[in-house]
Amino acid sequence: xxxxxxxxxxxxxxxxxxxxxxxxxxxxxxxxxxxxxxxxxxxxxxxxxxxxxxxxxxxxxxxxxxxxxxxxxxxxxxxxxxxxxxxxxxxxxxxxxxxxxxxxxxxxxxxxxxxxxxxxxxxxxxxxxxxxxxxxxxxxxxxxxxxxxxxxxxxxxxxxxxxxxxxxxxxxxxxxxxxxxxxxxxxxx
Amino acid sequence: xxxxxxxxxxxxxxxxxxxxxxxxxxxxxxxxxxxxxxxxxxxxxxxxxxxxxxxxxxxxxxxxxxxxxxxxxxxxxxxxxxxxxxxxxxxxxxxxxxxxxxxxxxxxxxxxxxxxxxxxxxxxxxxxxxxxxxxxxxxxxxxxxxxxxxxxxxxxxxxxxxxxxxxxxxxxxxxxxxxxxxxxxxxxxxxxxxxxxxxxxxxxxxxxxxxxxxxxxxxxxxxxxxxxxxxxxxxxxxxxxxxxxxxxxxxxxxxxxxxxxxxxxxxxxxxxxxxxxxxxxxxxxxxxxxxxxxxxxxxxxxxxxxxxxxxxxxxxxxxxxxxxxxxxxxxxxxxxxxxxxxxxxxxxxxxxxxxxxxxxxxxxxxxxxxxxxxxxxxxxxxxxxxxxxxxxxxxxxxxxxxxxxxxxxxxxxxxxxxxxxxxxxxxxxxxxxxxxxxxxxxxxxxxxxxxxxxxxxxxxxxxxxxxxxxxxxxxxxxxxxxxxxxxxxxxxxxxxxxxxxxxxxxxxxxxxxxxxxxxxxxxxxxxxxxxxxxxxxxxxxxxxxxxxxxxxxxxxxxxxxxxxxxxxxxxxxxxxxxxxxxxxxxxxxxxxxxxxxxxxxxxxxxxxxxxxxxxxxxxxxxxxxxxxxxxxxxxxxxxxxxxxxxxxxxxxxxxxxxxxxxxxxxxxxxxxxxxxxxxxxxxxxxxxxxxxxxxxxxxxxxxxxxxxxxxxxxxxxxxxxxxxxxxxxxxxxxxxxxxxxxxxxxxxxxxxxxxxxxxxxxxxxxxxxxxxxxxxxxxxxxxxx
Numbered sequence: 001x002x003x004x005x006x007x008x009x010x011x012x013x014x015x016x017x018x019x020x021x022x023x024x025x026x027x028x029x030x031x032x033x034x035x036x037x038x039x040x041x042x043x044x045x046x047x048x049x050x051x052x053x054x055x056x057x058x059x060x061x062x063x064x065x066x067x068x069x070x071x072x073x074x075x076x077x078x079x080x081x082x083x084x085x086x087x088x089x090x091x092x093x094x095x096x097x098x099x100x101x102x103x104x105x106x107x108x109x110x111x112x113x114x115x116x117x118x119x120x121x122x123x124x125x126x127x128x129x130x131x132x133x134x135x136x137x138x139x140x141x142x143x144x145x146x147x148x149x150x151x152x153x154x155x156x157x158x159x160x161x162x163x164x165x166x167x168x169x170x171x172x173x174x175x176x177x178x179x180x181x182x183x184x185x186x187x188x189x
Numbered sequence: 190x191x192x193x194x195x196x197x198x199x200x201x202x203x204x205x206x207x208x209x210x211x212x213x214x215x216x217x218x219x220x221x222x223x224x225x226x227x228x229x230x231x232x233x234x235x236x237x238x239x240x241x242x243x244x245x246x247x248x249x250x251x252x253x254x255x256x257x258x259x260x261x262x263x264x265x266x267x268x269x270x271x272x273x274x275x276x277x278x279x280x281x282x283x284x285x286x287x288x289x290x291x292x293x294x295x296x297x298x299x300x301x302x303x304x305x306x307x308x309x310x311x312x313x314x315x316x317x318x319x320x321x322x323x324x325x326x327x328x329x330x331x332x333x334x335x336x337x338x339x340x341x342x343x344x345x346x347x348x349x350x351x352x353x354x355x356x357x358x359x360x361x362x363x364x365x366x367x368x369x370x371x372x373x374x375x376x377x378x379x380x381x382x383x384x385x386x387x388x389x390x391x392x393x394x395x396x397x398x399x400x401x402x403x404x405x406x407x408x409x410x411x412x413x414x415x416x417x418x419x420x421x422x423x424x425x426x427x428x429x430x431x432x433x434x435x436x437x438x439x440x441x442x443x444x445x446x447x448x449x450x451x452x453x454x455x456x457x458x459x460x461x462x463x464x465x466x467x468x469x470x471x472x473x474x475x476x477x478x479x480x481x482x483x484x485x486x487x488x489x490x491x492x493x494x495x496x497x498x499x500x501x502x503x504x505x506x507x508x509x510x511x512x513x514x515x516x517x518x519x520x521x522x523x524x525x526x527x528x529x530x531x532x533x534x535x536x537x538x539x540x541x542x543x544x545x546x547x548x549x550x551x552x553x554x555x556x557x558x559x560x561x562x563x564x565x566x567x568x569x570x571x572x573x574x575x576x577x578x579x580x581x582x583x584x585x586x587x588x589x590x591x592x593x594x595x596x597x598x599x600x601x602x603x604x605x606x607x608x609x610x611x612x613x614x615x616x617x618x619x620x621x622x623x624x625x626x627x628x629x630x631x632x633x634x635x636x637x638x639x640x641x642x643x644x645x646x647x648x649x650x651x652x653x654x655x656x657x658x659x660x661x662x663x664x665x666x667x668x669x670x671x672x673x674x675x676x677x678x679x680x681x682x683x684x685x686x687x688x689x690x691x692x693x694x695x696x697x698x699x700x701x702x703x704x705x706x707x708x709x710x711x712x713x714x715x716x717x718x719x720x721x722x723x724x725x726x727x728x729x730x731x732x733x734x735x736x737x738x739x740x741x742x743x744x745x746x747x748x749x750x751x752x753x754x755x756x757x758x759x760x761x762x763x764x765x766x767x768x769x770x771x772x773x774x775x776x777x778x779x780x781x782x783x784x785x786x787x788x789x790x791x792x793x794x795x796x797x798x799x800x801x802x803x804x805x806x807x808x809x810x811x812x813x814x815x816x817x818x819x820x821x822x823x824x825x826x827x828x829x830x831x832x833x834x835x836x837x838x839x840x841x842x843x844x845x846x847x848x849x850x851x852x853x854x855x856x857x858x859x860x861x862x863x864x865x866x867x868x869x870x871x872x873x874x875x876x877x878x879x880x881x882x883x884x885x886x887x888x889x890x891x892x893x894x895x896x897x898x899x900x901x902x903x904x905x906x907x908x909x910x911x912x913x914x915x916x917x918x919x920x921x922x923x924x925x926x927x928x929x930x931x932x933x934x935x936x937x938x939x940x941x942x943x944x945x946x947x948x949x950x951x952x953x954x955x956x957x958x959x960x961x962x963x964x965x966x967x968x969x970x971x972x973x974x
Contacts, residue, residue, distance in 0.1 A: 044335055048346060049737045053335045069337070079337060084368070090332075105372040106341055127265070127371075150372050154340040174340050 023122055023133050026140060029165045031120025035062045038184045046178040059114075059184065067115050081111055105150035110172070113144050113158045117167060129158070139163040199579040206576045209568075210474055213481035221484030223492055237812065238819035241667065241785065252392025253285075256653040257384040257405070258421035259413075264379055266416040268371045271382035273412040274405075278386060281408075283401060286387040286771045290373040298768050303345065303354050305763075307753050309707065310353035311360050313715040317351055318725065318750075323732035326351030331736060348745045350729070360704065367656050376656040381421075383657055387771055388426070395433070398426040423650035431646065432939070436496065439937040450929040451506065458922045459513065461585040467577060468509035471569035475502050479565030483557050491557055497887045498561035500945055503930065504540060504894040505569030507923035511536065511902060512573055514587045514919025517912065523578035530574070532905040535849040537570030539842045539901075540894040546837035555834065558887070566894070587918055596914035603917060606961045613865050613963040620868030624875065631875050632828030633882035634821040643940075664796060665814045666699070666788040666803060673761050673777055676786035678708035679810055686806065687788065695799050697792035702776035705769060712758035722751035831886040838890065839864070842897060858904060862959030863896035870952040884941060888948035895927055896956030903965035917961075924957040 037060040044053040057072040071077040076091035081101060089096040101108050109128040116124035125131060128151065129144035144158040152175075159171040170182045259267050259274070275289040307313055316322045327350050333342040345354060367374040367383055374383040386405070390397035402422065409420045448469075455465035479498060484490040511533060516525040526533070540562065547559025624631055666687070668679045680703035687699050707715070720728065725747045733743075761777065764770030776787045793799055796815060803813035839860070846856040867889050874885055899920050906916035931953070934946025 044339065046334065046343070048334070048343070048739055048742055050739055051737050053331075053737065055335055074335075075332060077332075077336070092332075100368050102371075103369050105369075107337055110337060110340075148371065154344075172340070174343065176340075176343055178340075178343060180339070 021133075021136050021140075023131055023142075026133060026137070026142070027120040027122045029120070029137065030117060030167075033118065033120070033165050036060075038186065040182050040184050042180060042182040044178070044180045047176070048178075061115070061118050064119055065115060067111065067118075081115070086111075105148065106154055109146060109148065109151040110155070110158070113160070114167075114170065117142070117160055135163075137164065202575050203579050206474070206572060210477060213474075213478040216481035216484060217477060221481060222489045223495075224489045236819065237667075237669075238814040238816075239823050240780070241665075241814065242816060242819050242823070252425045253388045253390075255386045255388065255402075255405070255422055255424040255427060256650065256657060257386060258376075258381040258649070258653050258656075259384075259409075259418050260381040260421065261419040262417045264370055264375070264382075267375075267382040267418060268373045270409075270413050270416060270418050271373045271384060274409055275384060277408040277412060278405065281404065283389055283404065284386050285389050285766070285774075286768050287384065288374075288386075288768060288771075289382070289384040290369045301767055302357065302769055303349070305759060306349060306353040306357055307716060307719065307750060308712050308756075308759050309705075310357040310715075312351075312356040313353060313718060315718040318718060318720050318728065320728045320731045323351065323729055327732055327736055327738065331738070347742050348749055350743050350746050374657070376652070381656070383653065385657055392426045392429075395429065399430055402427060402430060421649055421653070423646065423653055428646065428650075433492070435939045436942065439934075439939050439942050440496075443933045443937055443942070447930045447933040450933065451926045454922065454925050454929060455510070458587055458918070459585045464509075464513060464581070464584050467581050467584070468506070468513070470580070471508055471572040471577065472502060472505045474572045475505050475565035475567075475569030478568040479561045482564045483561050486560060487553070487557055491554060493554065494557040494561055496941075497558055497945075498565060500887060500931075500949070501544075501558065501562040501891050501894070502565035502569065503927070503949075504891060504898070505566050505573075506926055506930065507895060507898060508533070508537070508569055508573035509577060510919055510923040510926065511898070512577060513581070513584055514922060515902075515912075515916055516584070516586060517915075518586060521578070521582050522584060523582065526574055526578050529902075529905070531849065532901050533570070533574060535846060536898040536901050537566060537574075538849070539845050539897050540566045541570070542845050543838040543842045543890075543894065546834050546841060550830075550834060552830075555831075587915055587922070595918070596911060599914045599917045599921070600910060603961060603965060606958060607965065610962045613862050613959045616869050616959070617861065617865035620865065620872040623872045624868065627875065629825070631871070631881050632825045633880040634825045643938075663816050664696075664790040664793050664799065665816065666790060667812050667814055668786040668788075668810050669783050669812075670786075670810055671783060673779075673784045673786075674709050675810075676777060676784050677703045677706060678710060679808075680786055680788065681708055681711060683788070683806075683811065686802070690799060690802060695793070695795045695802070696790045697794075699788050699790045700772070700776065701788045702773055702786045705773035705776070706759060706761065706764060709758040709760075716753055716756055716758075719750050719754050721754070722747055725751055828881060828883070828886075831883055835886060835890065835893075839893070842893070846897075855904065858964050859897060859900040862900055862963040863893060863956050865963075866896055866952055866955035866959045867892055869955055870948060873951060874948065882944075884944045885948050888945045889952055891949055892952030892956055895923075895953055896960060899924065899957055899960040900964040903960050906965065917965075920957070920960075924953060927953045 037058055040057060040059050042055040044055070046052070053074075055071055055073060058068075058070045060066075060068040060070070065081075065083050067081045069079045071079075078087075078089040080087040080089075084101050085098060086101045086104070086107070087096055087098045101111060112124055112128055116122075122131070125144065128146065128148060130147055132143040132145065134141045134143070140162060142160040142162075144160065146152040146155055146157070154175055156173045156175050159173065160167060161169040161171075168184055170184075172180045172182075174180075257274075259270050262270075271289050275287050278284055278287045302309075317326070330342065330346055330350055330352055333339065333352070333355075334346065336342075342355075368377060368379075369375060370379060375381060376383060388398065388401050390401065392398065405422065406420065413420075452462075452465040452469075455468055456462050459465070476499060479502060480490055480495060483494060483498075511529065512522065512526060515529055516522055520528070544559045544562040544566070547555050548563060550556045550559065666683070668676045668683075670676045670679060680701045684701065684703065687701070690696060691698060719725070726744075729743050729747065761770075761773065764773055776789070778785060790799065800813045800815075803811060843856055843860060846859055847853060850856055850859070870889065870892065871881060871885070874881060879885075902916055902920050906913045928950055931946045931949040934942045935950065937943045937946065
């Protein structure tokens with residue numbers, strides 16, 4: 001029901017503001033998005049590897065700043081971010097360790113790339129990236145271009161694709177030429 | 190002696206005085222080096238722990254460390270300012286190390302550390318390079334590559350497939366680090382950006398430290414452009430500068446006020462302005478000659494010596510008053526000098542010879558002070574006795590005549606005070622009983638209390654220290670050996686035992702120099718574990734089977750690792766210019782030809798058990814210290830030792846008086862009121878909630894010197910009422926100048942000066958009253974009978 005309403009709202013919004021699609025309107029649209037758990041499938045292409053790595057699992061987001069990436073294949077791993085706290089649990093290590101997200105500048109920028117986007121928080125995004133938007137409300141691509149030297153040393157750009165108020169895919173383009181493509185599909189539960 | 194030859198010898202005296210003064214001034218400006226190293230004023234260390242403590246105070250890494258906070262603007266602005274400031278400071282090359290954040294590990298540092306991974310990583314072992322070991326490493330790196338950390342791991346993967354660099358970084362992870370924001374350290378509230386800087390010059394080099402701090406302030410002023418950010422800076426070197434500045438400020442301001450007051454009192458007493466100016470000559474000559482001789486004898490003159498020495502020589506301001514004040518209408522000054530010669534000589538000699546006990550002290554600061562007093566007071570005395578009569582043969586009289594109102598008022602006052610004579614021995618007994626009952630607890634034990642740093646600065650320092658995870662170290666496990674490598678090897682053998690103590694909860698954590706630099710033997714074992722290139726190449730090929738890595742990808746690893754097989758182990762100097770070396774340098778250093786390693790122990794829950802465990806290891810190279818206990822004992826020993834010096838000085842003074850006065854009853858009459866005044870002053874200090882420290886002792890030694898003079902002149906006062914009133918007035922004027930000169934110090938911002946001022950004022954006032962009541966007693970009786 002909620003989905004339908006959102007779809008209607010999204011549709012109405014789209015017709016009303018078709019002319020004025022901008023980063024701000026995209027952010028407003030995303031800010032209305034639901035908290036959700038989605039499945040993902042990630043493919044890592046690297047010149048170091050003979051064939052790409054395939055990973056999959058679930059991504060959970062709760063407003064305003066909780067994000068959890070649970071890797072199911074190939075290994076059971078969980079990355080939980082709540083505010084500034086990052087907890088990494090690896091089945092194979094057996095032990096969880098916790099660190100301050102902000103002490104890892106590159107990872108922090110990557111996390112905000114998704115987390116601030118899901119929250120519709122352009123201000124936070126702009127602290128890390130220069131933003132460029134293509135497309136319209138039904139199919140858009142948001143380019144995140146790192147502005148800090150810490151991240152720019154490793155990452156060339158993050159490309160987010162989506163439409164109708166939803167994030168559909170994320171692509172991380174590394175300076176090395178490697179890239180990781182993550183596709184999000186509908187809710188898991 | 191004919192008048193003519195007397196005139197010639199007078200001229201000769203003045204010429205000799207000018208020559209000595211000139212030579213002293215030349216020595217002072219051209220030859221004397223002034224030092225401000227606090228340790229000269231701490232007692233000579235008697236235990237290894239005290240030696241360690243003093244060494245660290247003098248040139249420990251702590252003395253080179255500056256803690257910086259930037260606050261007062263939005264976090265984004267602070268981040269930018271912190272980064273720009275760190276950049277400027279690093280580029281200047283004036284610092285061994287500049288750290289401002291976790292993300293900062295500058296590229297140069299990262300690359301240097303990466304190159305040393307096989308020397309330093311705790312996970313380098315023989316099985317690491319077996320097929321199974323390599324396989325495990327490769328699988329882990331594959332996971333890392335697939336993880337959110339992939340982008341960071343990737344650039345070093347081909348050179349470090351077993352992840353030694355990551356192990357190396359991880360081995361430091363349990364250390365407390367401040368939270369960071371955009372890679373810049375912040376305090377927990379994100380209000381203050383934090384930096385930690387280690388200067389390349391030693392902390393005790395005051396001049397260089399001052400220049401360095403000025404450079405930081407200038408760089409900050411340039412970098413903050415347009416923001417509202419403020420700079421906070423603390424650290425031992427900063428405090429040293431601030432203290433010196435504060436004392437100088439106080440000294441400039443208060444010396445002027447004090448001099449004006451003293452001159453005003455003297456000018457009023459003599460109704461002349463020339464006389465007060467002449468009265469300054471002896472003490473000025475005394476100070477100049479004293480500084481020059483300390484420099485000549487000790488090679489350097491300590492700034493603190495001059496400060497305290499000026500206090501001790503302050504007594505000499507009274508000498509001209511005793512001389513001019515007692516001149517009778519018919520006398521020339523030279524005649525007065527001869528008439529009161531013996532008393533004046535005793536007044537001077539008691540102080541000069543009393544200082545000999547200090548000169549003999551084993552600790553440099555006190556010995557310098559002793560010499561300073563001896564020479565300063567001696568010179569002032571000689572100038573008063575021989576030069577002033579020539580310069581002012583017939584100065585204005587201290588205006589008083591028998592029967593005039595002032596004389597009658599003084600006499601009445603003296604009579605009233607004398608009725609209270611019984612109070613003097615009572616006060617002495619009470620004071621001594623009170624202090625005796627408290628015994629050892631009257632001495633200041635806390636080194637902090639002697640610290641001249643004001644509380645607000647202490648708080649800021651504490652905040653920065655805690656925020657930066659650099660808390661004050663209290664408990665230490667210490668290893669001493671002839672060579673640095675021996676120390677490191679010893680620590681490696683202690684690690685399992687310390688781990689055990691940590692795991693049983695005796696303490697929460699410890700640091701160790703061997704974590705930063707393994708012993709040569711361990712490094713060699715690690716490097717030798719690396720196989721030859723061909724072997725390594727075969728094994729990695731086997732380990733790669735079934736993994737998706739490209740063929741030949743790990744050639745850089747094979748190449749770099751196998752080349753290190755026969756590399757020499759790293760030494761302390763190899764890490765000199767790296768941030769990594771900061772940890773090492775603070776925990777491993779040379780002192781007196783031996784190498785000392787420190788393992789600071791954090792959050793100790795059972796200090797007694799820790800101490801006992803270390804004792805039970807029965808290793809002569811290993812010991813345990815509680816720095817607080819060491820410093821407390823040292824400071825209270827200090828108090829005891831100054832008491833011993835004081836008593837020795839008193840005995841010398843008694844002997845000098847005995848020889849001069851040729852009557853033990855007179856000696857007692859002279860000393861009793863002054864010792865009573867000192868005992869009561871000391872008791873008052875304790876009653877007011879303070880404890881007796883070195884500062885009080887120096888002030889009381891000054892009181893002793895001045896007080897004995899009051900008593901001597903009271904005893905020596907002529908019988909005729911008019912002349913006696915004149916002596917009373919002279920002593921009163923001398924006392925007023927002391928009270929106003931030192932009274933001004935009570936208003937000093939510097940706690941040291943305030944303490945000296947207050948102690949001298951109370952002590953000198955009591956000395957005057959007690960001496961008036963007790964010492965002048967006999968004269969009164971003689972007149973009455």
